[in-house]
Amino acid sequence: MPEPTIATRRTGAGRVIVALYALFTVAAGSRAAVQIATRFHEAPLAYALSAFSAVVYALATVVMARSGRTSYRIAVVACSVELAGVLAVGTASVVDPAAFPDATVWSGYGMGYLFVPLVLPVAGLLWLRHVRRGSHGVSPAAAARSGPGRGRAGRRE
Numbered sequence: 001m002p003e004p005t006i007a008t009r010r011t012g013a014g015r016v017i018v019a020l021y022a023l024f025t026v027a028a029g030s031r032a033a034v035q036i037a038t039r040f041h042e043a044p045l046a047y048a049l050s051a052f053s054a055v056v057y058a059l060a061t062v063v064m065a066r067s068g069r070t071s072y073r074i075a076v077v078a079c080s081v082e083l084a085g086v087l088a089v090g091t092a093s094v095v096d097p098a099a100f101p102d103a104t105v106w107s108g109y110g111m112g113y114l115f116v117p118l119v120l121p122v123a124g125l126l127w128l129r130h131v132r133r134g135s136h137g138v139s140p141a142a143a144a145r146s147g148p149g150r151g152r153a154g155r156r157e
Contacts, residue, residue, distance in 0.1 A: 021061040029054035043102040053105045083121035
């Protein structure tokens, strides 16, 4: 049985999520490039974090648009790293604003981007979970255990 992610990750909500990741790749990458090129000495940590976020967004864009187990696993890691980054940088920027003299994409939990950086990895992880389980609520591993022509409980249909 083919893995459900092959046909479903690139349709519907998956397309919107991939498009948002692509948009944020360009936004974060452009912002970081300008900041690093023109005033890196003012806030090196903030600008480096913006560049790192652009790399994470680019990776997520590519692997979420691709099919296969490896891409699926890398997408989960990318979304998880992004969520951890948003939470860590967001918290640090609120607790110690002096450490971030200029904003990053993830500062204030993505406030400068209408909190999309906070919502996007959650949406990505939920979408990946949805397509992983397939349209019938059965994981690919459970479907493989039940064998061809068998239902959810492994009984012959």
